[in-house]
Amino acid sequence: xxxxxxxRQATSADAQxxxxxxxxxxxxxxxxxxxxxxxxxxxxxGFGEHPSFVCFVAEEDQQIVGLALGxxxxxxxxxxxxxxxxxxxxxxxxxxxxxxxxxxxxIHYAHSLQVRRVEWAVLDWNQSAIDFYEQxxxxxxxxxxxxQMDEHAISTFINQYxxxxx
Amino acid sequence: xxxxxxxRQATSADAQxxxxxxxxxxxxxxxxxxxxxxxxxxxxxGFGEHPSFVCFVAEEDQQIVGLALGxxxxxxxxxxxxxxxxxxxxxxxxxxxxxxxxxxxxIHYAHSLQVRRVEWAVLDWNQSAIDFYEQxxxxxxxxxxxxQMDEHAISTFINQYxxxxx
Numbered sequence: 637x638x639x640x641x642x643x644r645q646a647t648s649a650d651a652q653x654x655x656x657x658x659x660x661x662x663x664x665x666x667x668x669x670x671x672x673x674x675x676x677x678x679x680x681x682g683f684g685e686h687p688s689f690v691c692f693v694a695e696e697d698q699q700i701v702g703l704a705l706g707x708x709x710x711x712x713x714x715x716x717x718x719x720x721x722x723x724x725x726x727x728x729x730x731x732x733x734x735x736x737x738x739x740x741x742x743i744h745y746a747h748s749l750q751v752r753r754v755e756w757a758v759l760d761w762n763q764s765a766i767d768f769y770e771q772x773x774x775x776x777x778x779x780x781x782x783x784q785m786d787e788h789a790i791s792t793f794i795n796q797y798x799x800x801x802x
Numbered sequence: 803x804x805x806x807x808x809x810r811q812a813t814s815a816d817a818q819x820x821x822x823x824x825x826x827x828x829x830x831x832x833x834x835x836x837x838x839x840x841x842x843x844x845x846x847x848g849f850g851e852h853p854s855f856v857c858f859v860a861e862e863d864q865q866i867v868g869l870a871l872g873x874x875x876x877x878x879x880x881x882x883x884x885x886x887x888x889x890x891x892x893x894x895x896x897x898x899x900x901x902x903x904x905x906x907x908x909i910h911y912a913h914s915l916q917v918r919r920v921e922w923a924v925l926d927w928n929q930s931a932i933d934f935y936e937q938x939x940x941x942x943x944x945x946x947x948x949x950q951m952d953e954h955a956i957s958t959f960i961n962q963y964x965x966x967x968x
Contacts, residue, residue, distance in 0.1 A: 658878045670879045672918070677881050688876045710854045710873050712824045712888050713836045714953075715843050722878050744965050747956050752838070755950045766947070773955035781932070782943045784921045787880075789939035790913050799910050 641701060641734045643741045646691035648683035651675045653700035654691060657724045665759065689721065692741050694734045701729040704738035706746075711753060718746035720756035739772070757782065807867060807900045809907045812857035814849035817841045819866035820857060823890045831925065855887065858907050860900045867895040870904035872912075877919060884912035886922035905938070923948065 646654060652675050662671045681688040694702035702725035709719045720742055725735045746754045758765050758776060766776050785793065812820060818841050828837045847854040860868035868891035875885045886908055891901045912920045924931050924942060932942050951959065 662879060667879070673878060673881050681876065681881060688874065688882060705878060707876050708854065709875065709885065710847065710887060712839060712871060713828060713833070715839050715847060716854060719875065721876060740959075740963050740965055743951065743956060743959055747960050751956075752953045753950055754956060755948060757946045758949050760945050760947050766949075769949045772951070773959050774949045774951040775955075777948045777950065779926050780923045780948045781926050782921060782946045782948075783924050783932075783935045783940045784919055784943065785909065785938070785940040787918045789941075790909060790917075790920060793906075793909055793939050794913050797906050799906055 641694040641696040641729070641732070641737065643692055643694050643737050646682070646693045646703070648679045650691075650693055650700055651678040651682070654678055654693070654703055654705070657700065657703050657726060658722065660726065661722060661724045690745065692738055692745070694725070694729075694738055696729060696734070699726075701726045702734045702738050704742040706742060706756075708749075708751075709755070714752040716749070716751045717753040717755060718742075718749065718751045720754060723756075807860040807862040807895070807898070807903065809858055809860050809903050812848070812859045812869070814845045816857075816859055816866055817844040817848070820844060820859070820869055820871070823866065823869050823892060824888065826892065827888060827890045856911065858904055858911070860891070860895075860904055862895060862900070865892075867892045868900045868904050870908040872908060872922075874915075874917075875921070880918040882915070882917045883919040883921060884908075884915065884917045886920060889922075 655673065655675050655678060658673065659671050662668055682691060689705055689707040691703055691705040693700045703722065704720060705722045706718055706720040709717045711717050723735060723739055743754055758769060770776060821839065821841050821844060824839065825837050828834055848857060855871055855873040857869055857871040859866045869888065870886060871888045872884055872886040875883045877883050889901060889905055909920055924935060936942060
């Protein structure tokens with residue numbers, strides 16, 4: 637039987653490996669230049685006193701080969717929920733159950749926090765991911781769209797509609 | 803000139819009015835029974851030492867007639883972001899600019915936190931909302947789907963895949 641990857645909670649020492657995986661995913665998602673996050677940002681935001689996210693990593697051959705990263709959200713229908721922002725396995729290590737092990741760990745973590753929902757986003761052309769999620773009991777909703785105002789749009793809006801009450 | 807609604811940050815005393823607006827939105831979104839949240843949940847989760855969300859309310863005629871409710875998220879591409887979970891104006895008070903005033907306040911709040919993105923979800927059949935968001939500089943993405951595992955599916959998954967490492 638093959639040696640399984642170890643799944644553990646990430647530490648700040650993993651930040652560089654985490655960023656490398658994030659950049660690998662951005663290439664897969666056809667947005668190679670979208671990552672402006674730095675290792676320093678990750679260390680500050682994820683491993684300080686009030687972390688903005690939780691991250692689990694998969695370790696094999698003394699390397700970080702996968703991660704599951706998420707954070708709490710809030711549903712005004714259900715209350716506290718958990719969001720899975722990224723589930724990544726390095727290309728050479730796919731097909732060995734590492735993604736499932738990370739996903740499982742994340743869902744167990746969410747369950748331990750007694751949240752009423754775990755949610756995430758999936759690209760509509762990524763059918764193998766959609767199939768996987770549906771097989772595990774998740775529903776993939778078809779009627780919601782994501783709206784985003786980026787940094788430039790925020791500045792433009794603020795300049796157009798200044799508000800003396802802020 | 804008409805008297806403008808007052809926009810202010812919510813307090814725990816507003817929880818009952820906030821819940822009434824949340825339930826009104828659930829009816830509009832064709833999910834009238836989806837709200838399991840109680841006033842007590844809202845008070846505990848939103849107005850304690852580590853609040854799970856921030857809420858702005860619009861007050862007119864000594865009533866809460868609208869709200870904008872959101873919380874921080876984390877993008878592994880951009881870093882800290884803000885999510886607008888709900889933007890609601892009571893039906894009788896629509897068309898008076900209250901929704902825009904709440905939206906503006908929320909974006910100013912996000913800008914003050916120096917986030918690199920504000921995001922939210924919109925139903926794909928709600929064209930007037932989509933038009934409004936696009937006019938204010940937001941992009942409505944067409945290729946992402948929302949996946950959700952609800953409370954029942956989480957329990958089923960946990961029972962099917964117990965993990966002794968948790």
